[in-house]
Amino acid sequence: MTLPIDLVLVRHGQSEGNLAKRRSEGGDDSAYTDEFLNRHSASFRLTKLGRRQTQRTSEFLRNEFYKDGVGFDRLSTSDYIRAIETSGYLQLPNAEWLTDFYLTERDWGELDIYSENERRKKFSAELRRREVEPFFWRPPNGESFAQLCLRVDRVLDTLHRTVSKKPKLLVCHGEVIRAFQVRIERLSQARFKELIFSKRSEDRIHNCQVVHYTRRDPDSKKIFPYAGWVRWIRPTDTPITTSGWREIVRPRYSNADLLEMANRIPIMVE
Numbered sequence: 001m002t003l004p005i006d007l008v009l010v011r012h013g014q015s016e017g018n019l020a021k022r023r024s025e026g027g028d029d030s031a032y033t034d035e036f037l038n039r040h041s042a043s044f045r046l047t048k049l050g051r052r053q054t055q056r057t058s059e060f061l062r063n064e065f066y067k068d069g070v071g072f073d074r075l076s077t078s079d080y081i082r083a084i085e086t087s088g089y090l091q092l093p094n095a096e097w098l099t100d101f102y103l104t105e106r107d108w109g110e111l112d113i114y115s116e117n118e119r120r121k122k123f124s125a126e127l128r129r130r131e132v133e134p135f136f137w138r139p140p141n142g143e144s145f146a147q148l149c150l151r152v153d154r155v156l157d158t159l160h161r162t163v164s165k166k167p168k169l170l171v172c173h174g175e176v177i178r179a180f181q182v183r184i185e186r187l188s189q190a191r192f193k194e195l196i197f198s199k200r201s202e203d204r205i206h207n208c209q210v211v212h213y214t215r216r217d218p219d220s221k222k223i224f225p226y227a228g229w230v231r232w233i234r235p236t237d238t239p240i241t242t243s244g245w246r247e248i249v250r251p252r253y254s255n256a257d258l259l260e261m262a263n264r265i266p267i268m269v270e
Contacts, residue, residue, distance in 0.1 A: 109142025
């Protein structure tokens with residue numbers, strides 16, 4: 001599947017849900033009022049910080065992609081309010097946005113809106129199962145990460161049919177961006193598990209972080225059939241931080257490699 005020459009992904013700014021979760025992780029569950037718990041997470045708004053983050057990201061996108069009047073020729077946003085609000089606050093020139101429910105955040109089912117303490121009390125067994133096999137684990141009445149990847153494939157298929165050489169911009173969510181990473185870079189399940197449980201800041205997908213995939217060699221400027229390079233940028237940092245361009249090396253496995261992977265799991269019944 002051939003991607004656009006440049007595909008740019010942006011995570012929404014800090015939302016009410018993000019802030020409530022952060023406070024809850026520190027022991028403050030005051031945001032989890034009855035009114036808050038009775039909303040679906042699709043309705044979370046941006047916080048004051050989230051709105052400021054979008055302004056910083058808007059400046060970066062304008063400086064990076066609107067030079068010489070180029071800009072984006074496809075702007076799509078998740079149907080969730082925090083992504084819609086982020087997209088509006090980006091204030092991109094001559095914007096005509098499409099909403100796409102395939103870009104909505106992963107459905108966490110019964111675990112969707114709970115304080116950290118309540119999650120641990122009510123779903124401790126489920127959370128232990130997630131630690132064992134996070135890629136295929138499905139929250140009760142929710143969506144596994146593997147199922148999320150199937151939604152992302154639909155988006156990639158649509159992008160495959162676009163012929164313009166201009167960049168495409170998608171505003172979505174942290175786990176959705178991770179799903180794009182899994183599908184585009186062909187991450188192994190082991191690497192996926194490492195990333196989502198990593199404590200390193202550089203392995204996280206931060207609010208208003210930009211992830212840029214390209215088929216254009218950053219050095220030679222030659223265009224290749226497949227996305228070969230990726231970089232992330234955090235416009236909300238002062239100064240702005242970036243990973244720089246990284247060449248994508250998709251894993252290939254020999255017969256011995258596959259058997260070595262299988263042999264990491266002990267046989268219990270034979």
